[in-house]
Amino acid sequence: xxxxSTLAKSLATMGLAALALTACGGESDAGGNGGAEAGEVVDVxxxxxxxxxGEHAPFYYGVEEGIFEEHGINLEIQAGQGSTRTVQAxxxxxxxxxxxxxxxxxxxxxxxxxxxxxxxxxxTTPSAVQVFSDSGxxxxxxxxxxxxxxxxxxxxxxxxxxxxxxxxxxxxxxxxQNLDSAGxxxxxxxxxxxxxxxxxxxxxxxxxxxxxxxVSYFRYSDVGLNFFSNGLLTQQSTIxxxxxxxxxxxxxxxxxxxxxxxxxxxxxxxxxxxxxQIASTEVVLEQWTETINLLTTENSEGQVPGWNADEDWQNTxxxxxxxxxxxxEHPVDxxxxxxxxxxxxx
Numbered sequence: 001x002x003x004x005s006t007l008a009k010s011l012a013t014m015g016l017a018a019l020a021l022t023a024c025g026g027e028s029d030a031g032g033n034g035g036a037e038a039g040e041v042v043d044v045x046x047x048x049x050x051x052x053x054g055e056h057a058p059f060y061y062g063v064e065e066g067i068f069e070e071h072g073i074n075l076e077i078q079a080g081q082g083s084t085r086t087v088q089a090x091x092x093x094x095x096x097x098x099x100x101x102x103x104x105x106x107x108x109x110x111x112x113x114x115x116x117x118x119x120x121x122x123x124t125t126p127s128a129v130q131v132f133s134d135s136g137x138x139x140x141x142x143x144x145x146x147x148x149x150x151x152x153x154x155x156x157x158x159x160x161x162x163x164x165x166x167x168x169x170x171x172x173x174x175x176x177q178n179l180d181s182a183g184x185x186x187x188x189x190x191x192x193x194x195x196x197x198x199x200x201x202x203x204x205x206x207x208x209x210x211x212x213x214x215v216s217y218f219r220y221s222d223v224g225l226n227f228f229s230n231g232l233l234t235q236q237s238t239i240x241x242x243x244x245x246x247x248x249x250x251x252x253x254x255x256x257x258x259x260x261x262x263x264x265x266x267x268x269x270x271x272x273x274x275x276x277q278i279a280s281t282e283v284v285l286e287q288w289t290e291t292i293n294l295l296t297t298e299n300s301e302g303q304v305p306g307w308n309a310d311e312d313w314q315n316t317x318x319x320x321x322x323x324x325x326x327x328x329e330h331p332v333d334x335x336x337x338x339x340x341x342x343x344x345x346x
Contacts, residue, residue, distance in 0.1 A: 044073045044249065045095040048080040049230055050181075051277040053202050054287020055122070056099070057267035062256025064270045071252035073245075079275060083230075084108065090235055091115045097238075097249055102228040102316055102335075103155035106326050109335050116239065118250050118340040119306035120231030120313075121257060124221050124294045127156035127163075127229075130188070130204050131195035133214035140218060144173040146194035149184035156197045158323040159225065166223040185210075199229075201290035209283045226297065228316040232306065239337060246340050250306065254342030257305035261292050304343040308336065 048056055059077050062068050068075040080086045083100035090098040091113035102120055109115060129148060131137045137146065150157040157176075164171045177193055184196040185203055189211045196203065204215045220226070232253055239246055260267035268285035271278050278284065296302075299309035313332040321329045332338075 039072075041069055041072050041074050042245065043076065044068075044097065044245070045076045045078060046097045046099060047078045047086045047089050047095045049083045049086050049098075049100045050081070050202075051079045052077070052271060052275045053279065054205070054268065054271075054284040054289075055201060055230065055291045057264075057271055057284060057288040057291075058253070058256040058260035059099075060274055061260045061263070061267040061270040062252060065256075065259060067256045067259060068252045071248040071255075073248060073252055075252075077274075079277070087115055087233065088113060090233055093235060093237070096234060096245075098233045099230060100233060101155060101230050103158070103320055103325050105231075105233055106317065106320050106335055110326050110330065114236045115233050116236055117231055117233050117336045118239075118246060119253070119342060120228040120308055120336075121253075121306050122229035122231065122291065122294045123297045123300060123308070123312060125155075125225070125227050125229050126199040126201045126290075126294055127159065127197070127220040128200040128204075129163075129195055129197055129218040130200060130207065130215055131218075132188075132211070133216040135194065137194065138216070140167045140169060140223075143167075143169055143195075143218070147175040147177055149179045149187050149193040149196040150176045151180060151184065151197075152178045155227070155229075155320070155323075155325065156199070156220075158325050159220065159227070159319060160197055162319070162323060163220045163223060163225050166225050167218075201287055201294065205283050205286040205290065206279060209279065225319070226315070227319040228308075228312060229294070239340075243340075250340045250342045254304050254306040257295065260288065261295070261305070264289055264292070306342045308338070308341065310338075 046059065063075050078095065084104040086098040086100040087105050087108045089095050105115065105117055129143065137143060150160065161171050179187055184198060185207055187193045188196050188207060200217045200219060204217060208215045232250065234246055264285060267288055268281050271284050272281055295305050297309065297312050299311050300307055310332055313336055317329050317332065320326050
């Protein structure tokens with residue numbers, strides 16, 4: 001429950017993929033409808049799910065190290081205002097690519113927004129109940145009788161009852177206080193709630209830094225509940241009109257994530273000065289280090305970052321359907337285009 005990520009273990013898991021990624025990364029020839037000619041670099045905008053935090057370090061590192069440029073992409077990174085907004089911005093053609101949570105992608109696609117995932121990177125959910133380590137809440141059963149801050153409608157909150165059931169806790173024994181993301185953090189630091197539900201790799205390090213107190217986690221994945229989180233998406237028309245660009249963006253993003261995992265300190269440094277809301281290098285490094293442990297499941301172990309297993313997609317769709325975030329269990333290819341999997345020939 002408590003403790004920091006084990007970077008060496010995660011890198012070892014991903015290490016077998018490095019040569020395959022390197023080999024593929026330099027072979028994406030420019031071309032296709034609307035694609036860049038050989039040697040040409042095209043402007044591409046990526047909208048994040050939120051303001052920049054450690055999870056996003058690979059994008060900044062990839063720009064700094066020339067990885068995106070090597071793939072013919074001049075990448076502009078835009079802060080987001082929530083995954084739903086990002087998905088809809090991509091669907092309307094406001095930006096070419098987005099980085100967003102899978103749950104709102106599923107719900108928006110079901111409602112008619114014409115986008116598709118081209119690869120989920122956070123394949124182990126970062127969803128967790130987060131409490132201060134000195135709060136006296138040390139076991140799952142200690143959550144009974146507590147007040148936990150939530151954000152209604154997001155994936156961690158919608159799946160909270162499933163987590164509690166798996167943990168053997170009566171949902172009625174916990175009082176939920178509905179707040180937005182910033183409000184949850186402020187309420188926990190101020191002692192107005194006993195903890196919060198959110199992404200452990202983002203909020204936890206930030207709360208610890210701001211409060212000077214250690215944070216402990218009850219992770220959903222620890223009780224066997226897992227589902228996809230954040231990943232790369234684009235509009236269907238971009239897939240249809242410029243598949244080469246989509247493949248190059250997929251390959252470049254995967255290469256950037258691999259490189260950032262091998263140089264976490266350099267990746268954290270690459271974010272500094274890029275946005276006024278970016279935390280200190282120390283916080284960003286902890287956030288990114290925590291993220292590395294989320295990049296695979298047992299079905300994708302040994303593959304390059306961003307390679308998705310069909311079984312994990314099916315599981316995610318099933319969990320989100322059971323949680324009521326989508327109306328039914330649609331086929332995987334309604335939401336995900338596997339033809340752009342990084343490391344594979346396009």
